Amino acid sequence: MNRLKALGRLLPRLVVAVAAGIMLGFAFEPHTHPWLTVIALPLFFAALNGSALKGSAQSSKAGFLIGAAFGIAYYATLVPWLSVIGGDAAIALAILEGLFYAVFGAFAVRVFRHKLWPLWIPSLWVATEFATASVPFGGFPWGRLAWAFSDSPLGRLAAYVGIPGLSFIIAVLGLLVYVVFRQATKFRIRVLAVLAGVAIFGGSAVIDLPTDGNGKTVTAAMVQGNVPGKGLEFLGRARTVTKNHLAATLDLEKRVQAGTEAKPDVVIWPENSTDIDPFKDDETRADIEQAVKAVDVPILVGAVLEGPGPNERQTTGVVWDPQTGPGQVYAKRHPVPFGEYVPFREQLLPYIKRLEMVGRQTAPGKTVGIMPIRGVTYGDVICFELAYDNVIADVMNGGAQVLIVQTNNATYGGTGQPEQQFAITRxxxxxxGRTVLIASTSGISGVIQPDGKVEHKSGQFVSDVYVAKVPVRDGKTLAIRLGAWPQWILTGLGLLGILLALASRSKPKPQAPPAPKPARQKVPV
Known part of the structure; x- marks a missing residue:
């Protein structure tokens, strides 16, 4: 009976958590309502902080359930595009990622009782995002709060505090809104919360990010040749994809010769612009060399190469020079689990036949994507690994003056995934603080300026060639100089908050001293 009563008290909070998760999912592309974060987060915090049932064990269980409800609803709303692979895959990912927020909820209900909870809770959120971006199989850093703010003045703060720091600030804003509407909060505290929120918004609005370079510019052409089908239909049509990019490049050269287009210094083909190894296939190699000789400048080719081991492949960017031929190769360092390789392949394939579509295992690369091409140092990043902090940090520390993203979103075209990836790129x-040049097989390709503004954004499933003259930059933003330290410090603070909250709960309450016994009065005889 007591359990039914407890469940009855918990059910409304679970409903609120689910609503908050769905709302937070709509803050991101393709819906683009970042202001929903400052509604969704306070609702989630309210559901958690109202979940303290009698007994610490019950409270933690309630927090776990509330966090799970929030996280599963959040990811189900954020990444429905995974249903292209299969509805079961989308559900499995939502449940897996939801468990991270379940753990957050289990600890948060304790942390809310500590006097420094306004510091511990946002730090614990960063720790949760760090965990989702790390495990399992390298993590899935797609649901970080910062990604929703590419079009907001708040997004400019990322140049100073990085992506983890921006997620922390957004969580703080959600907490400030929660404080304002919290019933037990004093009026003075509410006023301070409002002032702090206004200061954060106002401060970000006056930030003006520099875009000038070191005096040097480079002219680059992004080639989107398009694919012959949508979803998984384009698989197995590799020659057509390569010839589409050849045709688009030859058309670019015609415009250059006619004087209607500037001659580029480099041409960028996307990831999977050839799925057939040009070092093993004469026809594919001939197509690439025809394109390179026509434009007479290096082409960065997105090629799938065989090896290094048996039944293995690598997704790469290959610099192909018109005089010296193929040169430096960058192999993707973060291949997608169950998309480009299958963990526990031998154990899973007998039970999940669909995994056979993955084909050969994609072996991760070992070197950083630093590509010096004709006096300019490019940082090459391939598709999903754009979301991993260490990949970006490595190319920046390697001296990248311009960033390149080679991607293939054809599987997810029209699902919202390309828009989400474009927002992450911004x-x-x-x-x-770098210009980003994006080449996609089928969209979205484009050019993003160092302050996040969009110079060009292609459509999807169309042929698109865009030539841009962009600045070459050497200076590093404060975020790049700080590196991973903000994430480590904030994660450490979150864990410290958990330890202090658990320690304060485990301390025995001081017992009141026993009341003195009344003096015995003598009874007169």
Missing amino acids: MRAIET
Whole structure:
């Protein structure tokens, strides 16, 4: 009976948590309502902080359930595009990522009782995002709060505090809104919360990010040749994709010869512009060399290469020079689990036949994507690994003056995934202070300026060639100089908050001293 009563008290909070998760999912592309974060987060915090049932064990269980409800609803709303692979895959990912927020909830209900909870809770959020971006199989850093703010003045703060720091600030804003509407909060505290929120918004609005370079510019052409089908249909049509990019490049050269287009210094083909190894296939190699000789400048080719081991492949960017031929190769360092390789392949394939579509295992690369091409140092990043902090930090520390993203979103075209990735790319431009050149097989290709503004954004499933003259930059933003320290410090603070909250709960309450016994009065005889 007591359990039914407890469940009855918990059910409304679970409903609020689910609503908050769905709302937070709509803050991101393709819906683009970042202001929903300052509604969704306070609702989630309210559901958690009202979950303290009698007994610490019950309270933690309630927090776990509330966090799970929030996290599963959040990811189900954020990444429905995974249903292209299969509805079960989308559900499995939502449940997996939801468990991280379940753990957050289990600890948060304790942390809310500590006097320094306004510091511990946002730090614990960063720790949760750090965990989702790290495990399992390298993590899935797609749901970080910062990604929703590429079009907001708040996004400019990423140039100073990085992506983890921006997520912390957004969580703080959500907490400030929660404080304002919290019933037990004093009026003075509410006023301070409002002033703090206004200061954060106002401060970000006056930030003016520099975009000038070191006096040097480079002219680059992004080639989107398009693919012959949508979803998984384009698989197995590799020659057509390569010839589409050849045709688009030859058309670019015609415009250059006619004087209607500037001659580029470099041409960028996207990831999977050839799925057939040009070092093993004469026809593919001939197509690439025809394109390179026509434009007479290096082409960065997105090629799938065989090896290094048996039944293995690598997704790469290959610099192909018109005089010297193929040169430096960058192999993707973060291949996608269950998309480009299958963990526990031998154990899973007998039970999940669909995994056979993955084909050969994609072996991760070992070197950083630093590509010096004709006096300019490019940082090459391939598709999903754009979301991983260490990949971006490595190319920046390697001296990247311009960033390149080679990507293939054809599987997810029209699902909202390309828009989400484009938003992540914009945040990386702000964080690094670099121009980002994006080449996609089918969209979205484009050019993003160092302050996150969009110079060009292609449509999807169309042929698109864009030539841009962009600044070459050497200076590093504060975020890049700080590196991973903000994430480590904030994660450490979150864990410290958990320890202090658990320690304060485990301390025995001081017992009141026993009342003195009344003096015995003598009874007169």
